[in-house]
Amino acid sequence: MRENMMNKKERLQTIIAALILIGVFLFPIWKIDLQAPQYPEGIGLRIWVNQITGFNEFDLNNINKLNHYIGMKEIVPSSIPELKIMPYIVLFLIAFGILVSILKNKRFLTIWLSLIIILMIAGLYDFYIWGYDYGHNLNPNAPIKVPGMSYQPPLLGSKQLLNMKSISLPDIGSYFIGISFLLGSYVLFNKKK
Amino acid sequence: MSTKQKARFIISIFFIALIYSCSGNNGKPGTSDAAEKVYVAPGEYDEFYAFMSGGFSGQITVYGLPSGRLFKIIPIFAQHPENGYGYTPETKPMLQTSYGEIPWDDAHHPELSQTDGTPDGRWIFINANNTPRVARVNLSTFETEEIIEIPNSAGNHGSPFITMNTEYVVASTRFSVPIPQKDVPISSYKENFKGTISFIKVNPENGRMNIEFQILVPGFNYDLAHAGKGPSHGWAFFTSYNSEQANTLLEINASQNDKDFIAAINWKKAEEYIKEGKGKKYNSEYYHNIYNDETHTATSNVEKEILVLDPKDCPGLIYYLPTPKSPHGVDVDPSGEYIVAGGKLATVIPVHSFSKMIKAIENKEFISEIFGIPVLKYESVIAGEVEDPGLGPLHTEFDGNGYAYTSAFISSEIVKWKLGTWEVVDRIPTYYSIGHLMIPGGDSKTPFGKYVVALNKITKDRYLPTGPELCQSAQLIDISGDKMKLLLDFPTIGEPHYAQGIPAEILMKGQKKIYELGKNNHKYGLRSEKDAKVEKNGNDVHIYMSTTRTHFKPDNIEGIKIGDKVYFHITNLEQDWDIPHGFAVKGMNTAELLIMPGQTRTAIWEPKSEGVYPFYCTDFCSALHQEMQGYVRVSAKNSSNELKYN
Numbered sequence: 001m002r003e004n005m006m007n008k009k010e011r012l013q014t015i016i017a018a019l020i021l022i023g024v025f026l027f028p029i030w031k032i033d034l035q036a037p038q039y040p041e042g043i044g045l046r047i048w049v050n051q052i053t054g055f056n057e058f059d060l061n062n063i064n065k066l067n068h069y070i071g072m073k074e075i076v077p078s079s080i081p082e083l084k085i086m087p088y089i090v091l092f093l094i095a096f097g098i099l100v101s102i103l104k105n106k107r108f109l110t111i112w113l114s115l116i117i118i119l120m121i122a123g124l125y126d127f128y129i130w131g132y133d134y135g136h137n138l139n140p141n142a143p144i145k146v147p148g149m150s151y152q153p154p155l156l157g158s159k160q161l162l163n164m165k166s167i168s169l170p171d172i173g174s175y176f177i178g179i180s181f182l183l184g185s186y187v188l189f190n191k192k193k
Numbered sequence: 194m195s196t197k198q199k200a201r202f203i204i205s206i207f208f209i210a211l212i213y214s215c216s217g218n219n220g221k222p223g224t225s226d227a228a229e230k231v232y233v234a235p236g237e238y239d240e241f242y243a244f245m246s247g248g249f250s251g252q253i254t255v256y257g258l259p260s261g262r263l264f265k266i267i268p269i270f271a272q273h274p275e276n277g278y279g280y281t282p283e284t285k286p287m288l289q290t291s292y293g294e295i296p297w298d299d300a301h302h303p304e305l306s307q308t309d310g311t312p313d314g315r316w317i318f319i320n321a322n323n324t325p326r327v328a329r330v331n332l333s334t335f336e337t338e339e340i341i342e343i344p345n346s347a348g349n350h351g352s353p354f355i356t357m358n359t360e361y362v363v364a365s366t367r368f369s370v371p372i373p374q375k376d377v378p379i380s381s382y383k384e385n386f387k388g389t390i391s392f393i394k395v396n397p398e399n400g401r402m403n404i405e406f407q408i409l410v411p412g413f414n415y416d417l418a419h420a421g422k423g424p425s426h427g428w429a430f431f432t433s434y435n436s437e438q439a440n441t442l443l444e445i446n447a448s449q450n451d452k453d454f455i456a457a458i459n460w461k462k463a464e465e466y467i468k469e470g471k472g473k474k475y476n477s478e479y480y481h482n483i484y485n486d487e488t489h490t491a492t493s494n495v496e497k498e499i500l501v502l503d504p505k506d507c508p509g510l511i512y513y514l515p516t517p518k519s520p521h522g523v524d525v526d527p528s529g530e531y532i533v534a535g536g537k538l539a540t541v542i543p544v545h546s547f548s549k550m551i552k553a554i555e556n557k558e559f560i561s562e563i564f565g566i567p568v569l570k571y572e573s574v575i576a577g578e579v580e581d582p583g584l585g586p587l588h589t590e591f592d593g594n595g596y597a598y599t600s601a602f603i604s605s606e607i608v609k610w611k612l613g614t615w616e617v618v619d620r621i622p623t624y625y626s627i628g629h630l631m632i633p634g635g636d637s638k639t640p641f642g643k644y645v646v647a648l649n650k651i652t653k654d655r656y657l658p659t660g661p662e663l664c665q666s667a668q669l670i671d672i673s674g675d676k677m678k679l680l681l682d683f684p685t686i687g688e689p690h691y692a693q694g695i696p697a698e699i700l701m702k703g704q705k706k707i708y709e710l711g712k713n714n715h716k717y718g719l720r721s722e723k724d725a726k727v728e729k730n731g732n733d734v735h736i737y738m739s740t741t742r743t744h745f746k747p748d749n750i751e752g753i754k755i756g757d758k759v760y761f762h763i764t765n766l767e768q769d770w771d772i773p774h775g776f777a778v779k780g781m782n783t784a785e786l787l788i789m790p791g792q793t794r795t796a797i798w799e800p801k802s803e804g805v806y807p808f809y810c811t812d813f814c815s816a817l818h819q820e821m822q823g824y825v826r827v828s829a830k831n832s833s834n835e836l837k838y839n
Contacts, residue, residue: 041770058707058768065742065767069816143817 004106010187011101014109017183018097023176024049024090030127030174031055032153034063035165045075046171047127049086052077070151070162071142072134082126089119097184106188113184120177128155230671231681233260238701241633241694243646244303244317245667247271248688251298253319253330258633258644258694259669261683269328269337270298270321274784278337281786282760282795283715286491287482290324290342299323301690302352306359306400310422310527310638314699316400318353318362325349327364327393329400331486333705338484341402344477344499345372345389353393354418357426357638361405361460364391365415365431372409373477382440386412389501390431392460401483406467406500407475408458408510411564412438414447415456417522422638423529425547427461430532434519436563448538452515452571455523455534457550459510466507472500486708489715489793505565512554513568514545522588522629526597526612527638531576533597535587542586542599544615546576577615583608587628588691590635592642592672598635600627600647607647607670609677621677623668626650632672633694641696645670645677648689655682665689706770708791715793717762722746727838734759734836740774740788741766742815745808748823752836753800755829761796761808763788775811778825785811800827 006014033044033055043062044055052075054060064074077083093116100108135152144162151161158167233239239257242264247254251271255264272279272288279288279296288294298321305312316338317330325343330336343349348367355362369386371377377385387409394405413433421428436453439446466472477499484491504511514532522535532545553573561568579586583601586608591597596618599608605626609619629648633641647668656664664684671678710720719725722739725746729735734757739746745763753759765774767790777785778798786794800806810821828834 062767062769065769068742143820 006101006104006106006109006187011104013183013187014101015098017180017187018094018101020176020180020183021090021094021097024173025087027172027176028053029171029177031169031171033167033169035167036163044167048083049090049173050083052080052083066164067151069142069144071139071145072151073137073139075134080130086123093119097180109184109188113181113188116177116181116184124155131155227671227678227680231259231261231669233257233262238697240697241641241644242697242700243631243633243692243694244305245648245685245692246300246303246319246688246690247686248301248665248690249297249299250687251300251321252687253300253303253317254686254689255335256667256683256685257697258646259680261667261669261681263686265335266686267330267335267337269319269330270295270300270326270340272296272784276787277784277794277796280784282797283490283793284484286493287337287340287484289482289493290326290480291344291478291495292324295324297323298326300328301350302354303691303693304353304355304362305693305695306395307355307637308358310357310426310529312634312637312693312695312699313359314695314703315359317693318355320349320352320364322349322367325352325364325366327353327362327402329395329402331400332700333703334486336484336486338400338486339402340480340482341393341404342479342481343391343393343404344479345370345407345475345501346391348414348416350416351418351431352391354420354429356420356429356460357422359395359397361392361394361420361429362402363418363420363429363431363460364393365418366390367414367416369412369414373475379440382412383438386438386440388412388415388433390415390456390458392463403481404479404496404499406463406472406502408463408502408504410456410504410511411566413453419523419525419532419636421525421529421547422527425525425529425532427459428547429458429460430514430523430525431456431458432516432520432523432534434521434537448519450518452517453519454513454568455516455520455532455545456566457512457514457532462510463502463507466502466510467500471506472502474498475501487712487714489708489713489718508565509554511566512550513563513566514550514574515560515568515571516543516545517541522586524589524591524597524636527591527593527640529638531612533589533599535589535599537585537587537602539586542579542582542589542610543571544576544579544612545574549576550574577613579608579610579615579617581617582610583620588630590630590632590645591640592632592635592645593640594642598630598632598645598672600630602626602628602650605649607645607677609672619675619677621670621679623647623649624651624655624666624682625653629691631692631694633696635694641694643671643673644680644694645672646692646694648685648692650688652684656684667692706790707768708789710764710766710768710791713764713791713793715762715764717760717795718793719764719766722766727836729757729836732757736761736838738763739766740764740776740810740821742772743810743817743821745776745810745821745823747838749826750824750836750838751826751828752834753825753827754832754834755800755803755827757800759798759800759825761786761798762793763796764793765790767791772814773812774814774821776808777811778808779806787812800825803827803829 028046030047241258243256253267268278306316325346329339346366347370350367352364353362369388372387390408414435418431435447516534518538520534558570558573559567583604585603589599631646652666669681765788
């Protein structure tokens with residue numbers, strides 16, 4: 001029982017691990033960059049905990065304009081329910097982390113870390129579903145139809161979609177989740193007293 | 194001489210001639226060295242923007258230096274069918290004057306705004322000569338934002354020269370006229386004709402202009418100006434000719450006096466006199482046209498009054514510097530000390546000293562007085578004379594390294610001379626009849642040097658002939674070394690009368706890429722395609738139309754009848770740089786529209802016969818541009834066809 005309890009230093013580290021998650025509110029979690037000759041200045045999307053923005057000010061508008069050629073649905077951030085839920089999930093994780101530190105019990109820390117992993121996998125899966133839907137669910141009357149072609153962006157990495165090279169990568173917000181998770185794991189597994 | 198010797202002699206003569214003919218091509222570039230210096234590789238930028246007057250095209254043209262590539266034509270005083278400027282109800286007010294709508298003028302002197310005597314890249318001003326006006330172009334949008342008419346003026350040539358911090362742009366009248374205008378015999382010139390010099394105040398926040406005051410001056414011809422800087426800040430200098438006040442055959446009758454004048458005006462003193470209430474209000478109607486880039490629409494305001502100062506009531510306001518002989522150009526060196534005059538008929542270039550002028554004023558070294566304006570003693574104000582400056586020296590620009598470059602119209606050359614010693618150090622021919630010349634920043638406190646551009650009047654034998662009318666031309670000359678070197682000839686649009694240059698980096702960072710749709714406050718603008726609609730009030734049909742890649746909304750309109758006036762109010766919903774859309778209807782009696790992202794423009798169409806009329810996008814916008822089209826059905830006046838659209 002006693003070895004499950006955290007010492008002062010570990011409790012402090014746990015609080016820091018929880019607070020690092022605030023970074024998720026300050027930076028985008030994911031980025032999808034598109035590369036094409038007509039966009040020397042770059043064009044792309046940034047997915048935040050509660051919104052989707054363009055890499056440049058009007059990119060979302062312009063990507064929607066481009067997508068209409070292939071019959072892709074318009075991306076309307078205000079109609080994506082996940083963007084409304086996600087901030088609460090992150091707030092919950094921060095609160096849970098602080099609670100773990102108060103309760104001092106490493107078993108709760110294990111639960112907290114497991115939750116992060118589960119939520120991350122769920123998030124990625126959800127992202128995949130959205131990508132699949134946008135990429136496959138095309139308007140049958142689209143001006144450009146390429147037999148056998150779908151426009152699902154890669155989950156991670158890069159993929160050529162017609163003239164666009166689509167590159168999908170975690171953004172700074174995700175690094176905060178990673179650091180928070182690593183710090184939490186360090187507290188859990190570090191045996192030195 | 195033996196036969197052998199003879200042969201050798203002939204051969205050597207032949208070789209000398211050959212060598213001479215190769216080296217004698219003074220000023221011909223044709224070398225890879227020159228080509229390299231003007232070559233801007235694909236994807237690379239020019240080092241300078243050059244803004245050239247379009248002369249009688251009424252426009253400004255924008256070139257890159259050193260490449261000489263044309264980037265853009267900015268319509269100012271002239272209608273421009275390429276984008277509908279001056280045809281659309283949004284832009285027509287820009288061409289309004291107290292004489293009605295004037296779709297043309299003669300634009301001569303582009304002048305960049307300055308901060309502390311250095312071009313700052315905010316605005317460029319230019320004059321309209323024929324119907325006196327001054328325009329301001331915003332250099333983040335490259336669009337004309339304001340045009341103000343100048344009353345009591347005729348031949349607005351000495352304009353719009355700028356003070357060190359853009360406090361004022363000044364404008365002088367070339368033709369003296371009765372003020373206020375009245376029906377008098379032309380032979381009563383001396384008695385009835387007057388000149389004016391206008392000081393147009395520039396609002397430092399938004400560039401808005403207003404004519405703060407005018408100064409009534411004797412009826413000479415005033416034709417060029419430059420403001421003081423550094424120690425001479427607060428003064429402006431204006432050349433005048435025809436001090437004879439002749440009114441016929443001026444080439445003879447205005448060339449009699451050995452010396453005409455540069456008028457030195459103390460505008461800080463003028464401000465004091467205005468504060469003291471010395472200005473008199475004159476009734477004069479003049480137009481002030483302002484373009485708003487949120488309503489995307491220009492409005493004309495009519496001003497009714499102007500404040501005029503009479504030098505007779507304002508001692509110390511103006512002094513005359515005697516200057517030989519029919520001076521034309523007046524240029525102030527970067528230090529602000531030297532005032533260089535270019536006399537069309539002079540054999541030397543007289544250079545006045547500002548500090549000597551101030552001393553001469555203090556010591557009252559006057560030789561006479563004209564209409565209450567003291568004339569200073571030539572010997573007391575002259576700093577030096579440049580001997581052998583070429584025939585017909587006109588204009589001078591400076592390189593910031595102590596050298597001046599003067600254009601000589603008659604002898605077609607640029608003459609380089611040293612400030613202080615007044616000695617000529619270099620000269621280079623121009624092709625041909627150079628008027629102004631331009632060094633980037635060359636009339637400011639901080640010349641950027643490197644190049645001088647010759648702005649020529651005649652291009653015989655320089656280009657492929659194009660019938661009786663040949664192209665106009667500029668020439669780029671390298672001034673980075675001791676010897677001037679011709680690098681490039683390039684044709685221009687209209688008359689490249691004068692030009693200004695500025696390092697590209699100063700302008701590039703401030704470029705506006707789009708107009709924000711969220712700020713589009715055009716009366717008939719749209720924020721979204723959902724708002725597209727057609728409304729009919731009596732015979733007026735207002736079509737609120739949107740454009741986006743690659744369709745119009747609505748694209749089919751029926752129920753238009755003969756006698757209707759159809760307004761296509763078109764908003765470009767794009768928010769991406771360089772995605773304009775165009776618009777034209779078959780048989781429309783005006784120009785096409787070019788509509789920038791976020792902008793609204795209106796085309797007015799009055800169909801005259803029944804039928805179905807196509808309209809289409811004129812500016813290749815993207816894939817499926819060719820599909821971007823629609824139809825309007827026009828029915829008889831008494832037809833029962835209802836208005837409908839989709």
